[in-house]
Amino acid sequence: MADPAISFVIERTGDLLIQKIVFLKGVRRQVERLQNDLVRMRCFLKDADQRQDEDARIRNWVSEIRAAAYDAEDIIEIFASKVEMRLKETADSREEYGIKNLGEGMTTHGEELQRIRRSSPLSEDKDIVGFREITKSLVAELLKEDRNRRVVSIIGMGGAGKTTLAKKVYNHADVRERFKCRAWVCVSSSYDYKKILRSIIKQLNEMSKELLEVLEKMEEEDLERRLFQDLQDKCYLVVLDDVWTEEAWDCLAGAFPDVGTSSRLLLTSRNLDVAQHADAYRHPYELKTLGQEDSWQLFLKKALGHGANAVCPPDMEEVGREIVRRCAGLPLAITVIGGLLLGKKELKNEWEKILNDFSTYLSRSQNRVSAILELSYAELPPNLKFCFLYLGLFPEDSVISVCKLIHMWVAEGIIQKRDAKYLEETAAYDDVERLCSRNMVQVAEMTVDERIKSCRVHDLLQELAIRKAEDEYSLQIHDTRDDKISAKSRYLAVHILSRDKNHFGTSPAPLRSLLFFNTHGYEENISLSFESFRKLRVLDLENVMMYSNLPEGIGKVRLLRYLGLRRTSIGRLPHSFGCLRNLQTLDIRTTYVAMEVSNFIWKLESLRHLYARGMECDVPLKIEGLSNLQTLLGIRFDDIMHNNMITLTSLQKLGILVDRRSDIDKLCMHLSEVGSLKTLHLDGSSAISGELPQLPSLAGLSKLHHVTELKLIGKFLTMLPPDFPPNLSRLSLKFRELEYDPMPVLEKLGQLSFLKLEAVWGRQLVISRHGFHQLKFLELYLVYGLHEIEVEEGALPQLQCLRIRKCYSLEKLPEELKHISTLDALELVSMREDFISRLDADIASRIPNLRIF
Known part of the structure; x- marks a missing residue:
């Protein structure tokens, strides 16, 4: 290869x-x-x-x-x-050296992999098999009448399915009914105690910007005290997934009160001693390997991709069962090798080749799982290999933004265009899907239209990625304070900062990627000498507290293509920034409301994605001529109006900060000829130049024929726009108060498939039989004062998902929901307990996926 x-x-x-x-x-x-x-x-x-x-x-x-x-x-x-x-x-x-020609012939890889639907991180795998009896036992154990706090443990070797089983139990209807207060956190081998405490607190509380800022500043003792108080009078269930050591348990245990509320902790670990140490009075549930028939059924679902209807061709069954036998009943091994075969043609000789290769790798590896992971890695196409190995830079069990990952891959040059019209970002997303369908990467979160929003890597696969990347690509993880950064490192992830301020030594490494993680607790200022980093393509400083501004030396990193400054304390970009002619992605959504910049953005001719929360410049910001720019978020209305937007020939997504002085009709005329523009956000949520945070009249939107996605935010807007873009398919509205029920207007948008609504109007919302013929997703969020939803017979004929979030006044769900045959999912998020307890059993039973968060 x-x-x-x-x-x-x-x-x-x-x-x-x-x-x-x-x-x-x-x-x-x-x-x-x-x-x-x-x-x-x-x-x-x-x-x-x-x-x-x-x-x-x-x-x-x-x-x-x-x-x-x-x-x-x-x-x-x-x-x-x-x-x-x-x-x-x-x-x-x-x-x-006497090395002969190694040969040019190679078998081609399989056909394009089909997209497979994935679930959210805390919902169970639809292909799960073999856990029925142990699930029943675990649920019964959690529901036992015992007012003391108890720890229930699942133990098993890596790849045995401990997390999958824990998810199944966590989402069980009886468990959701008993424990209204629930949280899930992954501990892992290199855990961050403060990060774990923050994660649990966030799941238990309604988040606000103020609370998030408070939590970030809290020390360990304060976080522990806050979590203890949050749980003090609750019947809670907290899952501690992947606990490696007794010390880790001891560190966490004090935050969970034992006050006679029948609370439970569900713990997963590879270590029997950890489980017995956590609760010596409870025998842990040991997860054995799958039986022969369960293994075979799981293999068929993964290898053939036909779900429950998977049937093996008769001439391939013998070799297929031999492959399954070699997996020794380990779900991870079966899943990964099934994903490998999914990318092959269903031919006997292809399966036989994999079986033979498996034997070769098994002879080299310490165990079967390692052999299968090695084989699956070896079978990846070259670009997918590098994509997979790059994931080794991220911390264990971290949830990785797919959008961010794609920008980094493109910056590294990993992704090649498939044809002239096929953007590298599109090709990169396809590669994410390929890795997921091969089960080398797990889906963490999906969007409502079933695109992968975030992903994670199983710890055994991450170990493989790090090991291979260290050997083959000079990747280094800096995760202890005593580590020395190698002078040969090309890809470096800093997980822990040393006390030595000269972090990178005197002889600079030929770094291409430098990423920082989990450094927000580091109290000293981090300074970087950019003289040492002239070969950098990717620099991610997200969450790094740099109390000084970026030095002028950043302009000498001429090869830089990705720069992430999100949630840093940097308030100004230096003049030399205009020298970064290769920069493709710039994320300056910092802790400051707006970043101070000189008028150099127009010089960044390679720029594709600019994420900001407003940019302060003493002259109108020039952006025209940036023909590669695809994403522009957080730019002010006046700056847009001073530029010829037609010159931004690749612009697809535009987010504009507006105020009540902004002439939206004039703006829409200005944007009407930008034929590539598909997504428009108009944000009037923040006060600008002393003005009230209020959107003006929204006349003129009908001129935007190319726009298919629109998001409007205006806290004091009281009326809907008189017109919308004629080809609109996705709409998000966030208003403080409306004078009337908006549905009679919105239901006339004939192509609308996605609607998210946050507003206040009256006690009742009516969805008639005459509209929303194409609507597939509807979310009602923080609709204050809404007591009743009426859905007329025949309404919402295409609806697939209904999500209701924090509608605290809502008394019940409409009866008509049970007659919508297309409705696959009902999601209820942060709703009152009495609303959940009054759910109509008939409605709940007719909707395939009822999710309560």
């Missing part, structure tokens, strides 16, 4: 030959020769991944080629050719 690093550099040098021809004058022939050498080397690397484990000479040679390829890209980016000689010498050394 061709090495990803080589493939990327070949693509990159080809791009540079086309794009930078003027600057490469005089060295063009050398760059072409370099590219040709790399193409020839790629032929030898086709199956080197398999062979390098067998021969140390091959392994060392591959490592040299990879390092040289990275150096080549670094140097070519600054228009030099110093590695040509080195690559030539390395290529010649292949013959000197």
